[in-house]
Amino acid sequence: xxxxxxxxxxxxxxxxxxxxxxxxxxxxxxxxxxxxxxxxxxxxxxxxxxxxxxxxxxxxxxxxxxxxxxxxxxxxxxxxxxxxxxxxxxxxxxxxxxxxxxxxxxxxxxxxxxxxxxxxxxxxxxxxxxxxxxxxxxxxxxxxxxxxxxxxxxxxxxxxxxxxxxxxxxxxxxxxxxxxxxxxxxxxxxxxxxxxxxxxxxxxxxxxxxxxxxxxxxxxxxxxxxxxxxxxxxxxxxxxxxxxxxxxxxxxxxxxxxxxxxxxxxxxxxxxxxxxxxxxxxxxxxxxxxxxxxxxxxxxxxxxxxxx
Ligand code: 8YV
Numbered sequence: 671x672x673x674x675x676x677x678x679x680x681x682x683x684x685x686x687x688x689x690x691x692x693x694x695x696x697x698x699x700x701x702x703x704x705x706x707x708x709x710x711x712x713x714x715x716x717x718x719x720x721x722x723x724x725x726x727x728x729x730x731x732x733x734x735x736x737x738x739x740x741x742x743x744x745x746x747x748x749x750x751x752x753x754x755x756x757x758x759x760x761x762x763x764x765x766x767x768x769x770x771x772x773x774x775x776x777x778x779x780x781x782x783x784x785x786x787x788x789x790x791x792x793x794x795x796x797x798x799x800x801x802x803x804x805x806x807x808x809x810x811x812x813x814x815x816x817x818x819x820x821x822x823x824x825x826x827x828x829x830x831x832x833x834x835x836x837x838x839x840x841x842x843x844x845x846x847x848x849x850x851x852x853x854x855x856x857x858x859x860x861x862x863x864x865x866x867x868x869x870x871x872x873x874x875x876x877x878x879x880x881x882x883x884x885x886x887x888x889x890x891x892x893x894x895x896x897x898x899x900x901x902x903x904x905x906x907x908x909x910x911x912x913x914x915x916x917x918x919x920x921x922x923x924x925x926x927x928x929x930x931x932x933x934x935x936x937x938x939x940x941x942x943x944x945x946x947x948x949x950x951x952x953x954x955x956x957x958x959x960x961x962x963x964x965x966x967x968x969x970x971x972x973x974x975x976x977x978x
Contacts, residue, residue, distance in 0.1 A: 672695075673693065673694055673695040674693075674694045674695065674706040674707060674968050675694070675695045675697050675701075675703070675704055675705050675706050675707075676694045676695065676696050676697065676705070676706065676707045676708070676709050676964065677697055677698075677699060677701055677705045677707070677708045677709070677724065678696050678697070678698070678699070678708075678709040678710070679699050679709075679710060679711065679713065679714060680696060680698050680699070682696065682709065682711070682733075683733075683953065683957060685953065685954050685957035686709075686733065686957045686960070686961060689957055689958060689961040690961060690964075693965075694706075694707070694964075694968075696709075699714065704724075704726055705724035705726060705727055706726055706727065706728055706968060707727060707728055707729045707730070707731065707964055707967060707968055708720075708724070708727055708729075708730045708731070709730075709731050709732075709733070709960070709964060710730065710731070710732045710733065710739065710740065711732065711733035711734055712732070712733070712734050712736065712739060712944075713739050714739065715739050715740075716730055716739060716740045716741065716745075717741045717744065718741055718744035718748075721741075721744055721745060721748050721750060722748075727750055728750070728967050728968055728970065729750065729751050729752075729753065729963065729964060729966070729967020729968060729973065730745055730750055730751070730752045730753070730967075731752075731753040731960050731961075731963040731964040731967065731973075732752065732753060732754045732755070732960065732977075733755065733956050733957065733960040734754065734755060734759075734947070734956065734960075735754050735755055735756050735759060736754075736868055736869065736896060737752060737754055737977050738868065738869035738870070738896060740752055740977075742977055751967055751972075751973045751976050752973075752976065752977040753959075753960065753963025753964070753966075753967065753973040753974075753975050753976055753977065754959075754960075754963075754975060754977050755955070755956040755959040755960055755975060756815070756975055757815060758952060758955040758956065758959065759816075759946070759947035759952050759955075759956060760815040760816045760818075760819045761819055761952075762946065762947050762948070762949045762951075762952040763816045763819070763866075763894055763946035763947055764816055764819030764820045764822070764823055765823075766894060766920060766942070766945055766946050766948075767816075767820045767823075767864050767866070767892055767894045767920075767946075768820065768823045770892045770894070770918035770920065770940060770942070771803060771808075771862050771864070771890070771892055771918070772803055773918060773940050774890045774892065774915075774916040774917065774918040774938075774939075774940050775800050775801045775802070775803045775806075775861075775862065775890055775916070776800040776801075776803070777798050777800045777916075779940045780798065780937050780938075781798055784798065801861065801888060801890065801915055803827055803829070803862070804827045804828050804829070805827075805828050805829065806829055806830075806861035806862060807829065807830040807831075807832060807859055807860050807861050807862075808820070808821070808824045808829045808830070808831050808832070808860060808861070808862050808864065809832045809833070809834070809851065809856040809857070809859065809860030809862070809863045809864070810831065810832070810833045810834075810848070810864050810866060811833075811834050811835075811853075811856070811863070811864070811865050811866065811867050811876070812834075812835060812865065812866040812867035812868070812895065813833040813834075813835040813839045813842045813848065813866075814835075814866065814867075814868075816866040816894070817833065817835070817842075817864075817866040818839070818841065818842055818846060820864055820866060821833065821842060821846040821848050822846055825846060825847060829862075830849075831846060831847060831848040831849065832848065832849050832850075832851040832855070832856045832859060832860060833848045833849070833850060833851065833856070834850070834851055834852065834853050834856045835850075838850050853881075854884055857881055857884040857885050858884050858885070858886070860885070860886075860889060861886065861888065861889055861890070862889065862890050862892060863877075863885060863889060863890070863891050863892065864892045864893075864894070865877065865891070865892065865893045865894065865895040865899050865900070866894060866895055867895050867899060868895070868896070869895065869896035869898055869899060873895075873896075873899050874898050874899065875898070875899070875900075875901050876899045876900070877891065877893075877899060877900045877901065877904075877905070878900075878901040878904050879901065879904040879907075879908075882904055882905065882908040882913065882914060883908075883913070885913075885914050886914070887912070887913060887914060887915065888914075888915050889914050889915055890914065890915050890916045890917065890918065891905070891914060891916075891917040891918070892917070892918045892919075893917070893918070893919045893920060893921055894920045894921065894946050895921060896921050896923070897919070897921040897922040897923030897924070897925055898923040900919075900923075902922065902923065902927075902931075902933060905917060905933070906931075906932050906933050906936070909933070909936050909938050909939055910932070910936065912938070915938065916938040916939065916940075917938070917939045917940075918939070918940040918941075918942075919933075919939065919940070919941050919942070920941075920942045920943075920944055920945055920946050921944055921946075922941065925943075925944060926943070927941075959974070959975050962974055962975075963975055963976075
């Protein structure tokens with residue numbers, strides 16, 4: 671029997687390769703001919719036309735939780751299950767969100783650059799003053815699994831937690847002492863605004879010029895969601911004019927930004943290369959879940975982690 675042919679945006683990680691154990695034939699994204707499954711990790715796009723081109727596809731398995739690059743509706747209409755890796759990367763992503771809150775608030779990256787550079791010749795008590803994190807107000811857009819983990823960490827820092835979400839969450843309000851706020855209330859009251867929403871038609875451009883104008887001049891925007899949730903031109907203007915204190919972006923649109931993009935030249939922004947889930951442990955679990963989903967789909971079984 672020939673091995674199942676799996677279209678993948680190669681290379682896949684060594685953990686994935688090891689778990690696949692030579693039981694499938696990985697073929698590159700531009701391959702033609704029979705394809706039994708599609709394996710992705712956040713990109714490129716998997717649209718209806720692609721599903722029709724590879725009519726034999728039994729499953730689309732994504733290494734990651736966000737599936738904004740996959741037309742899930744089109745897949746469902748074609749009875750192709752889509753798998754993802756929920757519930758295992760929330761802690762790692764919330765840790766990174768907190769690293770970015772602290773990094774931007776306390777100017778850690780800027781300080782590191784300064785401490786290594788020629789200008790650091792003498793300590794000065796008035797340089798590089800940041801913003802207090804403990805006791806400040808955190809606003810979380812998207813109180814899903816990742817948002818709740820961010821709120822949990824904020825509790826330990828004695829922060830007040832506000833959240834905005836499509837639905838109110840009893841767990842967030844009771845266990846995490848988070849208070850529901852409208853979008854405008856959250857923007858106006860928060861010292862740190864953290865984005866953990868999925869990218870959908872409602873959240874594309876969710877933070878634009880009008881929203882940035884509502885934030886405090888002392889506030890920091892942290893994005894660990896998807897780049898397209900924020901209008902990067904509006905953000906560049908706002909940061910250049912120091913209308914907000916700082917931004918910390920783990921995701922951008924496009925990713926990476928063009929090397930000459932003005933955001934890359936600003937001191938009051940931290941940019942990390944999509945590291946939310948990037949720990950050995952979490953990426954290993956993501957590999958396991960995505961491979962389990964892949965084989966379940968190839969065998970015609972229910973996916974253990976299926977996107978609905
Ligand atoms: C991954 C992510 O890095 O899960 C997601 O949605 O954005 C990240 O965990 C991404 O899937 C690419 O590997």
